[in-house]
Amino acid sequence: MRIRILAAGKPALAYAKSGVEEYLKRLSRYGAYELEYLKAGDSATVSAALLERSAGNFRIAMDERGEVLATQAWADKFASLELRGEIKALSFLIGASDGHTPELRQTCDAVWSLSRLTMQHELALVVLLEQLYRVATLRRGEPYHR
Numbered sequence: 001m002r003i004r005i006l007a008a009g010k011p012a013l014a015y016a017k018s019g020v021e022e023y024l025k026r027l028s029r030y031g032a033y034e035l036e037y038l039k040a041g042d043s044a045t046v047s048a049a050l051l052e053r054s055a056g057n058f059r060i061a062m063d064e065r066g067e068v069l070a071t072q073a074w075a076d077k078f079a080s081l082e083l084r085g086e087i088k089a090l091s092f093l094i095g096a097s098d099g100h101t102p103e104l105r106q107t108c109d110a111v112w113s114l115s116r117l118t119m120q121h122e123l124a125l126v127v128l129l130e131q132l133y134r135v136a137t138l139r140r141g142e143p144y145h146r
């Protein structure tokens with residue numbers, strides 16, 4: 001199962017650029033993780049572009065209003081999605097400064113939160129990548145996740 005991360009706007013902040021680079025490098029040992037950037041813009045334009053680019057995928061909107069899951073629960077959800085053989089790709093959708101539209105949240109298959117805090121979108125991208133890495137190591141029984 002491919003894992004796609006679709007994010008509005010390339011990171012401009014130095015810490016986010018290096019965090020993204022670091023976790024993508026680590027994730028490359030664990031399968032097909034693809035990070036794609038879309039042009040940043042207003043909420044309606046970005047949400048429409050995110051939905052268009054992720055058509056046919058199992059879509060997970062990343063949003064502070066979503067379901068807050070423990071890392072083990074992420075790993076369990078990944079395992080059960082993989083068992084449903086028809087899902088070829090998961091797409092995690094990160095919005096721009098104004099966030100997702102209500103329509104995007106309703107259209108997605110799931111809405112997950114990284115915490116109840118509202119994060120700047122570049123920080124949310126780094127936290128998402130770190131969690132994907134953590135889940136990958138957990139599923140392999142490696143000691144990164146303790």
Ligand SMILES: C[S@@+](CC[C@H](N)C(=O)[O-])C[C@H]1O[C@@H](n2cnc3c(N)ncnc32)[C@H](O)[C@@H]1O
Pocket residue numbers: 061062063064093094095096097098099100112113114115116117118119120121122124
């Ligand atoms: C600055 S936030 C947008 C805040 C905006 N006020 C809203 O209503 O969503 C930009 C993006 O970062 C991501 N994000 C920020 N905090 C998050 C959190 N706690 N959990 C998951 N994603 C988050 C979401 O994808 C969000 O669309």
